[in-house]
Amino acid sequence: MLQVYLDPATINSRKVLAGLELLGMPYEIKHVNYFTGAHKQPDYLAINPNGRLPAAKDGDFALWESDAILQYAADLSGSDKHYPKDLRKRADVNRWLLWEVSAWQPSCYTFFIENAVKPLMGAPPDKALLEKEAPNWRQLAGILDARLAKSKWLAGEEVTIADIAVAAPMHVHKRQGLPLDEFPNLRRWMGEIEKLPCWRKTQGAVEAALQPH
Ligand SMILES: N[C@@H](CCC(=O)N[C@@H](CS)C(=O)NCC(=O)O)C(=O)O
Incomplete structure (x- = not known):
């Protein structure tokens, strides 16, 4: 299952959450507190060296950039409706x-x-x-x-x-x-x-x- 590292308050985290819901993709949230700066800590920087939210992991594959996460999830889901193949x-x-x-x-x-x-x-x-x-x-x-x-x-x-x-x-x-x-x-x-x-x-x-x- 896709693991998403995010804080729902932030724009790009909300984007990924709502996008995964639209696609019907199962996911597990790993909360990274934006307000306390948890996205600048070494454990998160190891996943996203930019120190920005969100990021995702699919097994040992780590991905950042919210739109890339959406594109990856959409292709995983195979949804032609929400991410057309034409x-x-x-x-x-x-x-x-x-x-x-x-x-x-x-x-x-x-x-x-x-x-x-x-x-x-x-x-x-x-x-x-x-x-x-x-x-x-x-x-x-x-x-x-x-x-x-x-x-x-x-x-x-x-x-x-x-x-x-x-x-x-x-x-x-x-x-x-x-x-x-x-x-x-x-x-x-x-x-x-x-x-x-x-x-x-x-x-x-x-x-x-x-x-x-
Ligand atoms: N282009 C990146 C932007 C990520 C980004 O700027 N995230 C903001 C929250 S919406 C952030 O983590 N800002 C914290 C910082 O810049 O220190 C994406 O779409 O994932």
Whole structure:
């Protein structure tokens, strides 16, 4: 069984948890406490030398990068529905995964740290940083909004691992202070994500992990 090393509070951990649930892949959670810095300790660094969450192990095979974990799990599960095998459909999903990790996640991450994590640790958000990031976030959200005007899910009429990966960076969007209401298609899609059993099932762990530390 896949072992996943994570803290459900974090964006990329939530992504892996919800993705595995979507795929119906069994997994065992090894909790690594983000707030106490357990991801910087030698035992975790031996699995992921980046000292970042999450990571996974399948037997003696260790894997890090959350989207790579999702792709691996999807291929293990053989799900054509959630990770299509058709060349163009798969390229479309892969495109959103790469965009998420290179552009979308770094932007959402600023709002996550400043508005969701820092208050839990008794630190004030950096307002100047948030203001600086806001136009970039709006530009990226506009790209998603335009795409989501055309179909129910990011890659068409089926929910794929791309939807989970792109939703994860805004998984606590209210706490993050993200202006979703300015983007009706994005707002509609996030509502659909929040109704998915895989999302709902992993929400409790997120809320529990986001208590004051
Ligand atoms: N590209 C990596 C990013 C991993 C990452 O940045 N994880 C965050 C939590 S969401 C983390 O562990 N941050 C701790 C740190 O940077 O020290 C992935 O997708 O797995």
